[in-house]
Amino acid sequence: MPLAPVARGAAGLAALFLLLEAITRAELVNPVYLPPASTVVATAARLLLDPVFLASVGGTLVAWGLGLAAAAVVAVPLGLLLGASRRAHAATAAAIELLRPIPSVALIPLAILLLGRGIDMRVALVAYAATWPLLFNTVYGAHAVDPVALEMARAYGLGRWAVARHVAFPSALPFVLTGLRISAAIALILAISTELIAGGGAGLGTWMLSSSQTGVPRELLYAGIVVAGLLGLVIDRLMLVAERRLVAWHPRLRAA
């Protein structure tokens, strides 16, 4: 009898775990450096109840949330403007094309020198990295507004602001939310990377940095990786659920 997709998925996860367990139990690498997968998973479960560890995760989430919010405040209105105005789009094209390829992590050393190692440095870097996917998706969404709907709204005498509020924004919203989900993943990478490089302050990256020092059992470090993966997964799934709920009316999702 063929398995249901959920059972298949669970079998796949179990196989991944058994593979890692077999590799680690074979002790190809000294088990002091590479403890068995089961030990790591048990440690991760224990960490999820450890208040000190949870405070670090909370620290990372604060920088993540503030940075993502700042990016949304800047990128969404700017994206709608660039999507609606051909002139604004042309004027910013060269600046955006040259700024975008600058890898966000390359700004960490600069931000350390200018802003120190505190929370504002982390938030600034997270915001910078999270701005781009949001901006591009919003512009794309604003371009994808149905021209007939725009014409009609104008024909009924709606002003510029009303058109933006009732026609352009709702129809761009699904794209904005997709951008937000991509940005959320990148923001998490940046939040943890800044902590790994700059240290200082409570955060998952800082916690991992101190667990990677000699003398600390390795399974703690690897359990941190497992928790980081779970965190990324939970954020992604929550965003996906929110996305489906908020724009359930949209034809793109209705068709699916």
Add this chain to the structure above:
Amino acid sequence: MTARGLGLRLSVLLGLIAAWQVAATLAASPALWPPFTTVAGRLWEAWITDPAAWVESIAPSLGRLLAGWAGAAVVGIAAGTLIGLNRTVRDYLDPAMAFLRAIPPPVLLPLFIVLLGIGDAMKAALIGFGAVWPILLNTADGVGSVEPLHRDTARAFRVPRWTVLWRIVLPSAAPRIFAGLRLAMGIAVILMVIAEMVATLDGVGFELVQAQRSFRMVDVWATILLLGLMGYGLNAALALVERRVLGWHRGATATAT
């Protein structure tokens, strides 16, 4: 493009540079806020026109970047094709892949250092691990959404499976695959920089951290601009390849920009 159009396109960029120059001059603390002209001059003499910098830093960085990215392309396209063609395989692998993909790649640095040391292999592996996901997922989507009529026609004419794969499935998935390759390039640049910042003795990322640790602000700015130029150049090169390979495709001009 008309002179007016060009002027409009460059206006914000030139405005930003002018604002930087004026603000830096007014701030009058060149140690912290060097003017644009100083930074551009440093970029020119310490990086672009210095053969040693190319050999000792830029070449190793590009080598790691391209090795990781190319490895991700091979694995991502192969696995993506398999998953896209076979619903059952996809069901088995989906949750495991979702978990692996959700791990922010920088946290894997300590693990990769234990497994592979701090050499080029570790960096290429880290870059590859981060860059593989967009290629894999885009390939799977592209392969999975081949026009059914094309596939049915091939079947009706009893075209061999490999020929179907090479002549129909992969070409029709190519635009999506290239979209994945472009996303992967952006991720690869980020991971190259971070791997070089944490564990290495050469490369552009290493020079950047050295400049920061010794408070050489002009070098920090110049190296950031260099990394921006590298990212820009890699994107442009990839867009060029894409336009060549996808020249036959209707949407090529739209996707190549």
